[in-house]
Structure formats: C-alpha cells, structure tokens
Amino acid sequence: MPTRTLIASVLFLTTGFTCAAGVNVDVLQSKLDHPWSLAFLPENKGMLITLRDGQLRRWQPGEGPGDPISGVPKVWAHGQGGLFDVVLAPDFAKSRRVWLSYAEAGDDDKAGTAVGYGILSPDFQRLEDFKVVFRQQPKLSTGNHFGGRMAFDGKGHLFIALGENNQRPAAQDLNKLQGKVVRLNEDGSLPKDNPFVGKPGVRAEIWSYGHRNPQGLAINPANGELWLNEHGPRGGDEINIPQAGKNYGWPIATWGINYSGLAVPEAKGEIVAGTEQPGHYWKVSPAVSGMAFYNADKFPQWKGKLFIGALKEENLIELTLRGDKVTGQQRLLEDRQQRIRDVRVGPDGYLYVLTDESDGQLLKLSPKS
Template sequence: MPPFPSRTLIAATLLFSASYALAAKTNVEVLQTDLSHPWALDFLPDNQGVLITLRGGELHLWQQGKGLSAPISGVPVVWAHGQGGLLDVVLAPDFTSSRRVWLSFAEGGPDNKAGTAVGYGTLSQDLKRLENFKVVFRQTPKLSTGNHFGGRIAFDGKGHVFIALGENNERATAQDLDKLQGKVVRLNADGSVPQDNPFVGKQGVRPEIWSYGHRNPQGLAINPANGELWLNEHGPRGGDEINIPAAGKNYGWPLATWGINYSGLKIPEAKGGEVEGTEQPTHYWKVSPAISGMAFYQADTFPQWKGKLFIGALKEKNLIELTLDGDKVTDEQRLLGDRKKRIRDVRVGRTVICMS
C-alpha cells in the first residue's frame, strides 16, 4: 500500500488467524484523501454513507463509489479559530423517524470570545441539506481563549443527551459551578434540564451540570454493556485520563492531576494525583498519548474485539485497544502505529472507521 496522505478517512478490518491472541493484524483501506482537518463522523443507516465534519465549518457525506459530497448546506456559522470550529456529529437515536443530526461547534460572541454550542437540524431526503437547525445549548460565559472546547455528544437511550465541555484553557473554571467550562452537562433532547440532575435547585450552581473538574474532553461514549457514560480527556503534559462521570462528582482538574505544565513546571493549583473530595480516573497515562475519539465494540463481526474500548491517539499516532474487566483496564495494545498518522475519531459501523 502507498504511504498514507496527510489527512485520510480509513477503514480498519481485522484479518483473523489462530495467532490473533498474540498478534492482531489489520488490513487498512484508504477511503478518502485530502480532508481538511476532519474532526468527527457518524454512519447513516442502510449504508447511505458517512457524515464527516471538517473543523473549518463544513459537513460532508462520504458514500461508497461516489466519494465525498459537496458541503451539506444549513450548517451553523462556526468560530473556526485556534482549536475551535465544527466539532462532533451524532445522529439522534430516533434518526430513522426524525432525521435529526446533532452538531457541536465553537460559536463566536462579542469581543472575539467563543464557547461551545450544540444543536440539531433535519437532514433532507436527498442528503444535501440540514434544515431548520436549532441551537439547544450554549456554553456560558463565552471566553476569549481559543482552546479546549471539548464538544463530544452522547445519548444515554433514556431521552437524555450528554455534552462534554472543555475549560477553554481557563483552569479555575472547571471547579466553578456557576460556569459551564470544564463540565459534562446532561439535558433532555429538547435542551431542557432534567429535574433529577444533581444540582437542580441549588443556588449559584448551573442546573445543567452532571459532573465537573474536567480539562479538555476528547471522547465520550455509552458503554453498551452496562449503560455507563465513559469520558476521556487530555491532561496537560502527562495525565490523560479515562473517567466514568457520575452525577455531581468532581473529577479534579486542576486540583488533582497526574500531569504537569508543558513548561515542565507544576500546575499551580495542583495538590497531587490523589486529592480528597475528587474522583480518581478509571485509567490514566503519565505520558500522554493525546487520546481522542473513542468507541466500544459490541458487534459480532469481529468476536476478538467484542467488549473492548478503542481510542484514537493524536500524539502517539495510533489506535489504542483496551481490554476491560468491568470498569478496569486489564490490557493495552496499539494498532495502526506503522501508519504514523493522528487518529481523531473512532466509530463502529460495519467496520471500525477511524479518521486522521
């Protein structure tokens, strides 16, 4: 196979052999080249194709035999600066009837400030337009930094949507309960706040908040084995984490971290890796792979992968395969490292699709 181009959509399928337990082999097919900063993807049903977001603000459809479509119209205007832009794309659980496509994006405000916003539109039958787009969530206050937007979206199958939000590189906001930076929020599908959210009715606390103390979430997924919400997030220099956000819990940043500043100095607010009143990560890396999108594999096509968690790695430029025993990581392998390309998102369809 020729060398990988710089930005590609790839499909990774497993070649099974009796020796798989010792060494998995993957066959990699290039589906699309020359994508400009791809960030997320999701599968349309009935093999209609794959929706792909480009961080600059375009939503495209990729189809077998046709390749990449022209930009789908009706996408909201995005703030495409720094790490901001068009971010996640997720089909609504009832997509077959509602045709709703959810997007997260950096939304600009006065004085060149920005925050994460989330909404949905209706995908036209000809797959060319996103109609009647409605914003149902806005991260407030908007801040002037251009980093750490988060933006991953996940549905719990019970009518709720979770949104993972970065702290916009303003560390203290992750512990400030009257701000939505550094939080996971939980909403009803219409954008309203569920009355059983942990902080509903508490003065000075945003009722949307589900959990807090997050730095820069990059992956969010529901574990199909038990319905738990799993999240991964970038640490600073070291300290990438996997967490299982529970209602009302504090996941530590910046008080508790296993990382240090990029300069090599200690995080000023940090009190150590284990801090009273904060939750320990389910798994962490002292040397950061720069983890990104993630997906659980529960299909039957590749039985050797069933129950495993796959996470893209930006710095390490590989696909991380994690074996789980309940909530514990018991084994860690690397795939696709020979490709030496950043993997931004991982989704499971008929094959495992990755994007770099």
C-alpha cells in the same frame, strides 16, 4: 471549492495496509481537511463527516464526499475551534434530526462550545431549521479546549463534554460551564433530576465537573455507563466514568504537570480529598481523542474492547477491560504516523477511523485474523 466530481475522481482510494499489530487497513478516502467526527446513516446511505472548517459532508462508498450540506451554523474556526461532533438523534428514522457541536463566536474574540440540531432533507443536501439548544457560558476560549463530544444514553438524555477553555479554575466553578459534562433531555430541555437543579449559583445543566479537555465520550453497552476520556496537561490523560454531581479533580488533582515542566499552580497532588480518581490514566500522554466500545459480532476477538484514538502518539489504542478496569492495552497503527481524531464502529462491524491532518483520511479497519 472543487466540485463533487473532482473530489470523487482524485480522492477515492482502496489501499490495503497491514500493521505489525495484525490490523488490516483500507484507505477509503483522503484529502479531507482536518475531519473531526463521523456518523453512519441508516439503510446504507453512507455517513456524515464533519470538517473542522465548518463543512458537513455526506460520504458514500465509490462516490466520495458530496458537496457541503447547507444549513450548518457558522462556526468559529480558529485554533482548536471549528465544527466538532455529529450525532444522529435516536429517532432519526422518524425525525431526521442531526445534532452538531461547534465553536461559536462571542465577544472580545472569544468563543465557546454550542450544540444544536437541524432536520436533514430527504435528498441529504440541507440541514433545515437548525436550532441551537445549548451554549457554553460564559465564552472564555481564545482557541483552546472546547471539548464537544456528545452521546445519547438511550434513556432520553444527551450528554455533552465541555473543555475548560484553557481557563483552569473555571473547571471547579459551578457557575460556569467550562470543564463540565452537561446532561440535557433529547429535545434540549433541562432534566429535572440533574444533580444541581434548584441550587443557587450553580448551573443546572451540570452533570459532573473538574474536567480539563474531554475528547472522547461513549456509552458502555455492557452496563449503560457513560465513559469519557480527556487530555491531561503534560502527562495525566484520563478515562473517567462521570457520575452525577461528582468532581473529577482538574486542576486541583492531576497526574500531569504543566507543559513548562513545573507543577500545575492549582494542583494539590494526584489524590485529593473530595475528588474522584480516574478509572485509568497515562503518565505519558498519548493525547487521547475519539473513543468507541466494540459490541458487534463481526470480529469476536474485539468484542468488549474499547478503542481510543491518539493525536500526539499518532495511533489507535485497543484497551482490554474487566468490568470498569483496564487490564491491557496495545497499539494498532504503529506504522502510519497519523493523528487519529475519531473512531467508530460501523453497522457492518468494521472500525472506521478519521485522521486529523490537512490531508485527512477515512480508514476502515479489521483484525488480520
């Protein structure tokens, strides 16, 4: 492994770039091996960045990423599996809890998504006393569709979005945790008011179901609603607003088709009784990824917009909203040709973006005018 000094000396960049859509782009860091998520530390202490191979690093302006933080659980880094989301606990200033989601190995070379937290040491070098509070059961993935995004709702709950592990029927099986959004209390315990608590043969962690492979999860600051985006198959990427106990269709209802060009075997159509329609869908999939609502005051022209990364399309999508409806969209990174994995709004009001490449980058974005 390269030392911290070598990483900082060869990787820290300050390249300016203006896209056709009028966005200024500063490349703050390169040579990140498939970064997946970032979280801002308070008091200008930099940010935490996850790398898919299992590393958690602290990045600081002018210094680059530090040495890997110890105490991170062992991850199953195969296919799409690895270390996923990083989120600070709402009471981080007091508890110093850092939450991670990751692919965890099971039996028969299969894996599932797990979630837990550790205490970040005062010197930012260690995660101490890591505790796993959630495991996707059963473990069915051979390398696909883990999901893994997390969001705190500000009301004492943690939401976790889970892929169906490329096992389509499991998304409709309420005795399995594939293709679900689950809701826990902030300490990892089970909320007593979850929609399926007390129902036999149903996992009480479930909040909503019928999801394929969620890749973005965020709370809408305008009304406190949970928003989710997820991959369709060939076509049919969706935005949903998951409600308690509701079925979002996959695989019986979809606006996409199989990668082979044939219909999804279980699909009964685009609109199916008993399932919810997406709030928005793309007939041609951009391969949506991380998402963030812009609620800062720094750039008024972005206020109320929703930003979503795109992997296949290699772009950042800006969505204009009217209430819960998407009324317009544009692409902001047409010229970069990089898979966008995550997007976050920084405490300074800028957008920060991670590119999903072996030479992944941390980008800082602002509108041109």
